[in-house]
Amino acid sequence: MTGLQPTAVPSDAKTLDSSLGPVVGGDTAKELATAFGMHTIADLLGHYPRRYALRGESSDLTRLIVGEDVTVIAQVVSVTESEMKSRPGTMVTVKITDGKDTLSLIFFGKGKNGTKGSQNWRTKALHPGVRGIFAGKVTAHGNTVQLAHPAYKTFDTELDEVVIDPKVKRMLLDIVPIYPATARITSWEIADAVALALNALGPIPDPVPELLRASEKLMPQGRALELIHRPHASTDWQQARDTLRFIEAWVLQCTLVQQHTQARERHTTAREPVPGGFLDRFDANLPFVLTTDQQIAAAEIAVDLSQTSPMSRLVQGEVGSGKTVVALRAMLAVADSGGQAALLAPTEVLAGQHLRSITAMLGPDLTAELMPTLLTGQLPAAEKRKALLRIVSGQSHIVIGTHTLMSDNVEFFDLGLVVIDEQHRFGVNQREVLRRKGATPPHTLVLTATPIPRTIAMTVFGDLDVSTIAMLPAGRRPIESVVVSLGEKPHWFLRIWDRVAEEVALGRQVFVVCPAIAPKLAEEGQTLDQADGTVTDAAAPARAAASAPRTAPRPGQLASQGTGQPAAEKRPIHDVETLLERLRQHQPLAGLRLEPLHGRMTSEEKDLTMRAFAAGEIDVLVATTVIEVGVDVPNASAMVVMDADRFGVSQLHQLRGRVGRGGVPGLCLLATYAKSGSTSRQRIDAVAATLDGFRLAELDLELRQEGNVLGDSQSGDRSSLRLLRVAIDGDLIARARQAAQFLISGDPALRTEPVLRQAVERRLNDNQRSWLHKG
The missing domain is CATH 2.40.50.140 (Nucleic acid-binding proteins)
Structure with a gap:
């Protein structure tokens, strides 16, 4: 025979699913598992150079x-x-x-x-x-x-x-x-382990179909893995990175599209309103007209609920855009069919707020018939027993609660709808536990007041249908946002409180937000997840550097290190306890009713405080971000955010949305020591410049770039994205999604693409299954 003969594959050649121990040695495998959660060759080769x-x-x-x-x-x-x-x-x-x-x-x-x-x-x-x-x-x-x-x-x-x-x-x-490394295993030790794995591997089948690989101008996956880890020239790792980035998007989108397709194949109970029922009576007494966006979202939800396949819909809306009333209408449609709806809130303050607002919207007659019930961990034993009985008997058609709803002793009579408020506050496993409490798969409605850029919607929520409410209801007054640069003009600190006193003198109320509860020394540039134990979206968590290449290499990036920031400058960050004491002693605020609200207070204390503030019995509420979402006090006209640089763009937008909800204009003072031109200051200036949450979401994504966009609660145990960057890879993600939809529409089980099917299964097994089954 003439010509090239196929290279013989050793009988002991390894695959991507082979365990690391026999390849790199037991001690190294143990270190890699401890440091990065690696167990297979695929895990190791997916740990790309930083x-x-x-x-x-x-x-x-x-x-x-x-x-x-x-x-x-x-x-x-x-x-x-x-x-x-x-x-x-x-x-x-x-x-x-x-x-x-x-x-x-x-x-x-x-x-x-x-x-x-x-x-x-x-x-x-x-x-x-x-x-x-x-x-x-x-x-x-x-x-x-x-x-x-x-x-x-x-x-x-x-x-x-x-x-x-x-x-x-x-x-x-x-x-x-x-490589991203630790004190126990160095970059070159990881490189040595990678070399052993590459040398042990047999041929690597490609998950991208040949026609698609050709149209995208990709190299084979095996060649890409070799060159990203052992490049001979800069063009090697750059081309390999481009191939692996598309493969990542392709496998992810195939996984999401397949999940969405399979979810639609499940059977559940259709939920439709009845003539003259709860929903019709509610609509007849509604004192306002729904905005066009609300009407469209409501119609989309109604169509979903009428199907025998379970709804999986995300409703994203601007702060104060009226998502709650849209969700309530869905609950009433389910109640009309004899079913129950469970509203899961992230905090007891928000759960209590939801109960009060829903009861007020329903009115006394519907409230008596539907019996909205609150279930939280801090309820007295007798009240909890009554609530559990109402839920299991079906007497309560609307159940509102916190994580307690997921407890084993909570049973529903007929759970037809699960509503998840502020979905990013919940781990995906928790949401799945609640869904399993239905005799048949319940319909699911996910709410978020954080506008989501298109690329994140495709990447994080690719298995959900999305409705958007961007229009604000009539009567919402604009909010004036002002950056108070205390680093440049320290004397403005006192002017802040003069302004607060002026608002209270007009009969209004004020929020003051601090990043910490008690005194704490922070470092300049340090985010809340480091300084106060509260995760924010201000910057990418440092742990992302250990689990994924936050800064995926770009052309020309060969020897840079660090961010160019100087050594950290330490200064105190504002906290509730210290600031409250200072404000009570400040003469312009003498005689005003100032009270704290934070996470260390008991549920009863928090609830009583919020009730008192809502009733106008507190003038100034000095709080942490416990008031970030869902708190609705129309008379609150002003908000002061201390150390605004400690918060992310979307969080500042959320906080600002707590004011201006009544008939008077809102005022938001963003106090910061961040220097002009710094990334932190850019975030604050951006928030002050616009009230458009969707524009801010895009800007936030641009500023964070390779940050852990998904966050732990969204991505499982480790960062879900390796090379893919939603800030700049939108077109690539869209192409991969379109191709995935075309393929899976004709072959939902991927029977014709066994290699791709294995890659999807590998991703699902890689601590991602629960992430992809979002509430």
Whole structure:
């Protein structure tokens, strides 16, 4: 025979689903599982380099940030060893340089191999002129930064370890992948594990059909995995990244489209209103006309409820756009059919607010017949027993509660509709538990007051139908938003409270929001998830760096490190307890009724406080973000947000939406120490510049870029996106979704695409199944 013969595949060749232990060794596999949750070769090869560096070029040492784990390439300038005065042993100080600045490496030791404290083995390895890769945590010592006991690997040693082959030597001198790493497993140890996995792999089947791969100009998946981990040139990892990014979008969209298709194939009870029933009576007494957007959303929901396949719909709407009344109409349609609706709220304050607002909208007659029931964890035992009895007997057609609704002892008579308010506050497993309480799959309505950019809607909620309510009801007054720059004009701090006193003098009420409950020292640029234990969308969580390449490499990005920010500047952040005490002593506010509201208060205390504020018995409420959503006090005309830079764009927009709900204009003062031109200040300025939540959502996405857009509650245990970036990959995601819809419409079970079917199953099994089954 002539021509090329197929390469024989070793009988012990591994697949993407093979376990890591036999490939990389038990100890390394254990470290990878502990640090990153990796168990298979697919997990490891999906841990892409964060960036790439050239061995001949040094990292920029001026961009290091105190407290950050870094991996840098640099050259040793000097090495000195001296005896420590306070204890036996020596200290080795190594200075490395990027050609402009220097960084100190400090090693303490008692010696090696019985030597008298000497670390001469280290001073020989790190001699002047040697280049290497160094990894550790940046710490500050006086006015200088340093790495204490960093891990390191010199390129000289690496070259000594291989047979001097020109081809191998050229590869070693080219591009170094820098991986997200930890203190226990370094970037080069991960690279070594990746090399073992790549060498052990047999041929990798491609999940992208051949015609689609050709139209998108993609390389085979196996080649892409090889080149993104072991590139010979910059164009290698760039082209590989583009291929893997599309594959990620393709598998994700196929998963979502298949889930949506399968969900529509399930059978449930159709829920339709009856003539003269609850819904007709409610509509007849409604004191206002629904906006066009509300009418369209209501019609879409009505059509869904009338089907025997369960509804899975997301209603996104501007702050104050009237989502609750649309959801209530859906509940009444279900009640007309004899069923029950469960409204799941993230906090007891919001659950209580929902009960009061729904009762007010229903009026006394419908309330008596439908018997809306509140169930929260803090209800007295006797009240809880009564509530449970009403729910299980079907006496209550509308049930409102918090996480308690998901308890095992909560049983429904006929759960026909689940309404999830502020869906991002709930873990997906919790929502699925509530849905399983229906005898047949209940219809599901998900509400969010955070406008969602198109790319996120396709990526996060691709298995839901989406309705949008952008129009505000008639009578909503505009809100004036003002940035109060306390860093530039500290005296404005007192002017804030003069303005608050002026609002109260007009018979109005004011919210004051702080990022913390009690005194806390924060670092400049630190977000709430670091400073106060409260997750916000202000910036990407640091843990994303350990689980996925937050900064997927872009063309030309080879040796950059850090963000260019200076060492953190510490200052107190405002907290409820301290500020409340100060305000009570401030003369312009003397005699005013000021009260706190925060998460450490009991449910009864929070409920009583909110009731008192709603009744006008409190003038100024000093609170945390517990008032972020759902709180409706028409007489509240002004809001002050202290340390506004500690909050994300959408959160500031949510907070602002608590005012201006009555007949008077709203005022929102965004107080901040953020410097003009900083990313934090850009967020605040953007919020002040527009009331358009949809525009702010897009801007927020642009500002955050590679941040963990999905958040833990949306993405399961780890970040769902690896290379795909919804901020810039909208067109790619749309193409992948269109192709997925075309394929799955003709082959829902993917019988003709076994490799793709396996890739979808792998994604579902990768801690993602619950994420994709959203409430």
